[in-house]
Amino acid sequence: MSRKTRRALKVLVWGICLTPLALLLYRFWSDDLGANPISYVTNVLGDTTLRVLLASLAMTPLRLMFGISWQMSFRRLLGLFAFFYAVLHFTVWIAVDHFFAWPEMLADIRKRPYVTVGFTALVLLMPLAATSTTRMVKRLGGRNWQRLHRLVYVTGILAILHFLWLAKKGRQEPFYYAAVLALLLGVRLWDLARATVRRRRAAAERARPGRTIATAAAPVESCPES
Ligand code: HEM
Numbered sequence: 001m002s003r004k005t006r007r008a009l010k011v012l013v014w015g016i017c018l019t020p021l022a023l024l025l026y027r028f029w030s031d032d033l034g035a036n037p038i039s040y041v042t043n044v045l046g047d048t049t050l051r052v053l054l055a056s057l058a059m060t061p062l063r064l065m066f067g068i069s070w071q072m073s074f075r076r077l078l079g080l081f082a083f084f085y086a087v088l089h090f091t092v093w094i095a096v097d098h099f100f101a102w103p104e105m106l107a108d109i110r111k112r113p114y115v116t117v118g119f120t121a122l123v124l125l126m127p128l129a130a131t132s133t134t135r136m137v138k139r140l141g142g143r144n145w146q147r148l149h150r151l152v153y154v155t156g157i158l159a160i161l162h163f164l165w166l167a168k169k170g171r172q173e174p175f176y177y178a179a180v181l182a183l184l185l186g187v188r189l190w191d192l193a194r195a196t197v198r199r200r201r202a203a204a205e206r207a208r209p210g211r212t213i214a215t216a217a218a219p220v221e222s223c224p225e226s
Helices: 003-029 037-066 070-097 102-111 113-130 134-140 142-149 151-166 173-207 209-222
Strands: none
Touching: 003 037, 003 070, 037 070, 037 151, 037 173, 070 113, 102 113, 113 142, 113 151, 134 142, 142 151, 151 173
């Protein structure tokens, strides 16, 4: 992909990710946030967090399923946008919903399972956002970084639980999001199983006695100078 196309796609991703915030600000400015503005703003920010989080989680399964990789360079950007919206969602809860009543908020986190789970999801996103730079990848080492960033799947599961727990009976959307996450996790697990089978086969192949002799003999037999 050319640099120009990549830049255009990056602008598009920024535009798509910032649109929900721009619409919220426009609705706020035109006094059109509905009968319960706090709930409306919290919900829009929560929905956006979940959508962007799932979009960031979809990048690797897309590569695995269709063999395309151009989208991989947007994974970090999408992850950071998910964190950005989660922080805004949380800030509205702290500053507007509870007006900095810390004891009340702590009691809420302890008492209400959907708040506990949402809070845990946000806390898990923090180390991921903090280690998203290239410098941090180098500092942690590729393997450790990858292991740490698998936490994003736990965050995804917690985010879905948060939504399932708070949604009123009969609401379908949390189940649609849960289905998307299950599909994405399914693709990753399928790939993991495939890689494990391949690794085991290769190990078994290496361990076969005949193969060891053939490998040892190969350079001598094939060396034109000897
Ligand atoms: C990764 C983190 C999070 C995600 C993905 C997330 C996602 C969501 C979603 C999808 C909704 C429902 C939107 C709707 O009904 O259409 C929601 C609502 C809500 N979230 Fe979160 N959330 C997160 C973290 C948090 C945190 C940290 C808190 C507070 C401690 C929180 C508090 C709430 C509350 C109170 C509502 C209900 C608002 C209302 O109905 O008035 N969430 N969130």
